[in-house]
Amino acid sequence: MAEMIPPKERMQREQIPMPEQEPKERIYNFKEVPLGYTQEQAIYEAQRCLQCKNPKCMKGCPAEINIPKFIEKIVEEDFAGAYLEILKTDDLPAITGRVCPQEEQCQQVCILEKQKKPIAIGRLERFVADWARKNNIHGSLPKISEKEQKVAIVGSGPAGLTCAADLAKLGYEVTIFEALHQPGGVLVYGIPEFRLPKSIVKYEVKEIEKLGVKVITNFVVGATKSVDELTREFDAIFLANGAGAPRFMNIPGENLNDVYSANEFLTRSNLMKAYAFPEYDTPIKIGKRAATIGAGNVAMDSARTALRLGAEKSYIIYRRSRKEVPAREEEVHHAEEEGIIFNFLTLPVKVLGDDKGNVIGMECLKMELGEPDDSGRRRPIPIPGSNFTIEVDMVIDAIGTSANPIVARSATGVKINQWGYFIIDDKTSATTKEGIFAGGDIVRGSATVISAVGDGKVAARAINEFLSSGKSLRKSK
Amino acid sequence: MYKVVNKESLHEIIYSMWIEAPEVASSVQPGQFIILMIKEKGERIPLTVADFNREKGLIRIVFQIVGKTSEELSAFKEGDKLFSFIGPLGKATKIENYGKVITVGGGTGIACIHPIARALKEAGNEVISIIGARSKELIIMEEDIKKASSELIVTTDDGSYGRKGFVTQVLKELLDKDKSIKKVWTIGPPIMMKVTCETTKSYPVETIVSLNSIMVDGTGMCGSCRITIGGETKFVCTDGPEFDGQLVDWGEFSNRLSRYTDAEKKSWDLYQEHNHTCTCGRRTN
Numbered sequence: 001m002a003e004m005i006p007p008k009e010r011m012q013r014e015q016i017p018m019p020e021q022e023p024k025e026r027i028y029n030f031k032e033v034p035l036g037y038t039q040e041q042a043i044y045e046a047q048r049c050l051q052c053k054n055p056k057c058m059k060g061c062p063a064e065i066n067i068p069k070f071i072e073k074i075v076e077e078d079f080a081g082a083y084l085e086i087l088k089t090d091d092l093p094a095i096t097g098r099v100c101p102q103e104e105q106c107q108q109v110c111i112l113e114k115q116k117k118p119i120a121i122g123r124l125e126r127f128v129a130d131w132a133r134k135n136n137i138h139g140s141l142p143k144i145s146e147k148e149q150k151v152a153i154v155g156s157g158p159a160g161l162t163c164a165a166d167l168a169k170l171g172y173e174v175t176i177f178e179a180l181h182q183p184g185g186v187l188v189y190g191i192p193e194f195r196l197p198k199s200i201v202k203y204e205v206k207e208i209e210k211l212g213v214k215v216i217t218n219f220v221v222g223a224t225k226s227v228d229e230l231t232r233e234f235d236a237i238f239l240a241n242g243a244g245a246p247r248f249m250n251i252p253g254e255n256l257n258d259v260y261s262a263n264e265f266l267t268r269s270n271l272m273k274a275y276a277f278p279e280y281d282t283p284i285k286i287g288k289r290a291a292t293i294g295a296g297n298v299a300m301d302s303a304r305t306a307l308r309l310g311a312e313k314s315y316i317i318y319r320r321s322r323k324e325v326p327a328r329e330e331e332v333h334h335a336e337e338e339g340i341i342f343n344f345l346t347l348p349v350k351v352l353g354d355d356k357g358n359v360i361g362m363e364c365l366k367m368e369l370g371e372p373d374d375s376g377r378r379r380p381i382p383i384p385g386s387n388f389t390i391e392v393d394m395v396i397d398a399i400g401t402s403a404n405p406i407v408a409r410s411a412t413g414v415k416i417n418q419w420g421y422f423i424i425d426d427k428t429s430a431t432t433k434e435g436i437f438a439g440g441d442i443v444r445g446s447a448t449v450i451s452a453v454g455d456g457k458v459a460a461r462a463i464n465e466f467l468s469s470g471k472s473l474r475k476s477k
Numbered sequence: 478m479y480k481v482v483n484k485e486s487l488h489e490i491i492y493s494m495w496i497e498a499p500e501v502a503s504s505v506q507p508g509q510f511i512i513l514m515i516k517e518k519g520e521r522i523p524l525t526v527a528d529f530n531r532e533k534g535l536i537r538i539v540f541q542i543v544g545k546t547s548e549e550l551s552a553f554k555e556g557d558k559l560f561s562f563i564g565p566l567g568k569a570t571k572i573e574n575y576g577k578v579i580t581v582g583g584g585t586g587i588a589c590i591h592p593i594a595r596a597l598k599e600a601g602n603e604v605i606s607i608i609g610a611r612s613k614e615l616i617i618m619e620e621d622i623k624k625a626s627s628e629l630i631v632t633t634d635d636g637s638y639g640r641k642g643f644v645t646q647v648l649k650e651l652l653d654k655d656k657s658i659k660k661v662w663t664i665g666p667p668i669m670m671k672v673t674c675e676t677t678k679s680y681p682v683e684t685i686v687s688l689n690s691i692m693v694d695g696t697g698m699c700g701s702c703r704i705t706i707g708g709e710t711k712f713v714c715t716d717g718p719e720f721d722g723q724l725v726d727w728g729e730f731s732n733r734l735s736r737y738t739d740a741e742k743k744s745w746d747l748y749q750e751h752n753h754t755c756t757c758g759r760r761t762n
Binding site: 179180181189217218219220222223224225242244245246248250254255256257258261263264267268272273277278279280281282283285356357404405406 | 500501504514518519520521545546560561562563564565566693694696697698699700701703704705710715729732733735736737740741743744747
C-alpha cells in the first residue's frame with residue numbers, strides 16, 4: 001500500500017502529464033493517442049488529492065461518482081475497490097474517463113485548480129477502468145428483487161446505456177432498441193478509434209448487458225415500430241435517440257461528390273471501419289487536401305481522421321477566432337501537434353467543383369469580430385471583397401446537428417420545441433406524455449457524453465418513481 | 478433472424494431472395510426500402526422492397542450483381558443468414574384511387590415497381606405496366622407484374638421479346654392516345670428514369686421516380702443520400718425515396734452515384750482474384 005503523504009507535500013507535487021503517442025507516429029495510425037497512466041503514475045497522482053471534507057469535485061460530476069473515495073482506493077493500491085466504487089454510479093468508466101471534458105466538470109472545481117494543477121480525475125478514472133478490464137474485475141451483480149415492469153429505451157448511446165444500467169440494477173426488465181447494427185450510438189459511429197477504442201465500448205456495453213439489459217440492434221424506432229406501438233408493450237419509455245440529423249451550410253456546391261457531413265465521414269470511418277478498406281467493404285474518400293468546417297470536437301475528430309486516412313493537408317476552417325473555438329482544449333492541442341492547419345476568421349461561401357462533381361476548391365471570405373452576439377461571443381462579420389480560394393479536394397461540414405424527426409413523428413402526445421427537440425421537465429426528464437421520458441442530445445442538441453450520462457441517471461430515477469407509484473404507460477391506455 | 482428462406486436466380490446476374498424479417502414485414506408499405514449487411518465487415522446497402530408476406534414475416538429483395546457485395550450476396554444459400562437487415566425505411570408510396578395510372582420498370586426496377594403496381598390496382602386504379610430491358614433474358618418477374626397490373630406491355634431493346642424498342646416509346650404512345658392517364662411511376666436505372674421524365678414532361682401527368690442513392694445509416698443521420706430536388710436539398714432516405722421526377726437534378730444524382738466508383742472497382746477486382754466462382758462470364762483476372 002502506498003503511503004498517504006502530508007498535505008504540504010501534496011500541494012508541492014505537479015500534475016503527472018499523460019503519456020501519449022508521438023504526433024509524428026500517430027498521424028499514420030488509428031491507435032489511441034493518450035496511452036494511460038502506469039500504476040506508479042496513477043498512485044503518485046492520486047496521492048496529490050487533498051481528500052477535501054467537502055469535495056467540490058463530486059458536485060461537478062453528472063455521473064455522481066464519489067471521486068475522493070475512488071482516488072483514496074488508488075492510493076491504497078486497491079484498484080479493484082476503486083473500480084467498484086466508480087461502478088456504483090457510472091457504468092461507463094473507461095468511456096467517461098476518456099471523453100469527459102473533466103476540465104469543465106470535476107477538475108474545474110477541484111480545489112487545486114486555483115494553482116492550475118487540479119487532480120487529473122479523468123486520467124485516474126481511466127486508469128482504474130482499464131486496470132479492472134485487464135485484470136478481469138467485474139461489478140458484482142446486486143441481489144435484486146426483480147420487478148415485473150418493462151422499460152423500453154430508444155437508442156444505445158451514453159444516455160440510453162446509463163439509464164438502462166441504473167434501471168436494471170433496480171430490478172426492471174430493460175430493453176434497448178438500437179437502429180444501427182452495433183450498440184453504442186455516438187460512441188461507435190461518432191468518436192474515432194484514436195480517442196475511444198471501439199473494443200472498450202463493446203466491453204462496457206457487454207458489462208451492462210450482464211446486468212440483464214437486453215439490447216436489440218437493427219431496430220429503427222419510428223420505422224420498424226412506432227413509439228406509440230411501444231407504449232402498448234412497455235410500462236415506461238426513455239427516448240435517447242441522439243441529435244441525429246447533419247446540418248449543412250446551404251452554400252452553392254455543397255452537394256458535390258466530395259462534400260461530407262461530419263456524421264457521414266465519421267460513421268464511414270468509425271462504425272463502418274472505412275479506414276481499413278478494402279478489408280472492410282465501406283469506402284471513404286482519401287482527400288489530398290481536406291477542409292473541415294467548424295471548430296468543435298467533431299470538427300477536430302474529422303480533421304484528424306482525414307489526416308490519418310492520408311490527407312497531405314488537413315484544414316480547420318472557422319469563422320471566429322482561436323479564442324472562441326468550442327472544442328476541448330486537449331483536442332485542439334492534439335490537432336495542432338499533428339499539423340492540422342487552422343484557418344480562423346474564415347467563412348466558406350462556395351464549394352467549387354468540376355463537371356464530374358469532384359471538389360476542386362472552396363471560395364471563402366475573411367471575417368472580423370464585431371460586438372458580442374446572443375451567445376456572448378463576438379459576432380463574426382464578413383469583410384467585403386475579401387474573397388479568396390483555398391485549393392481543396394474534399395470538404396467536411398462539422399457545423400453541428402439538428403433533430404432527426406423520425407422518432408418524434410411516431411410519438412403521439414410527446415411535444416417537441418421549434419427545433420425539433422423533446423420538451424422535458426428538467427428535474428425529471430419527463431416529456432409532455434406521462435410515462436415517456438427523454439434525455440441526451442435529442443433534448444440538448446449536440447452536447448457531451450457526460451451530460452448524456454447525467455440525463456440517463458436523472459431519467460432512471462424518475463422512471464423508478466413513476467413505476468413505483470403504480471403508474472404505467474400500458475394502464476393509461 | 479434475417480435468414481434467406483428462398484433464393485431464385487432470375488437471370489445469371491439477377492437474384493431474388495425472400496428474407497426472414499418479421500418486424501420489417503409487419504409494417505412495410507409499397508415503395509419503402511431496407512438496408513442490409515451481409516457480414517460484419519460488409520457495407521450497408523439499400524434495396525427497395527420487391528414483395529412482402531406479412532403472415533410469414535418475409536421480405537423479398539431482388540438485386541443484380543454490380544459489385545463485390547452483390548456478388549457475395551448472390552452466393553448466399555437458402556438457410557444462410559444476413560448480418561443485418563433494417564427497415565422499413567423511407568416514405569411509402571402515396572396510394573390512392575387516381576383512376577388510370579402507368580407504372581414503368583426497367584432492370585431490377587421492375588421488382589421495385591411490383592408492390593406499387595399491386596397496391597395501386599388494389600386501390601381501384603387501372604394500372605398499365607410497361608417493363609423493359611435490353612433483351613429477353615433480362616425481363617424479370619413478368620408473371621408477378623402481370624398479376625399486379627390491369628395490363629402489361631413488355632419491351633426489349635433488341636426485339637428478342639415483346640415490343641422492340643424502349644419503354645419510353647410505348648409510354649409516349651399511351652399518353653398520346655389516352656388523356657385520362659393521371660400519374661406515372663418509373664423505377665429503373667437513372668438514365669431510364671431521366672428519359673422517362675423527359676418523355677412525360679410535355680404531358681399533364683405527374684411522374685414519380687424512386688431513387689436508390691448511396692447510403693450509410695438510411696435513417697437521416699448521415700446525409701450521404703442527399704440530392705437537389707427543385708432547388709432544395711432532400712434526403713432520399715427520409716424525404717424519399719420517391720420524388721417528383723421533373724424536379725430531380727439528374728446530373729447531380731448520377732455524379733453522386735459515382736462517388737466511389739474507383740474504390741468499388743478495386744474492391745470487386747480484389748474479391749474476384751480470390752473468389753470468383755460464378756458463371757456470369759466476367760473476367761477472373
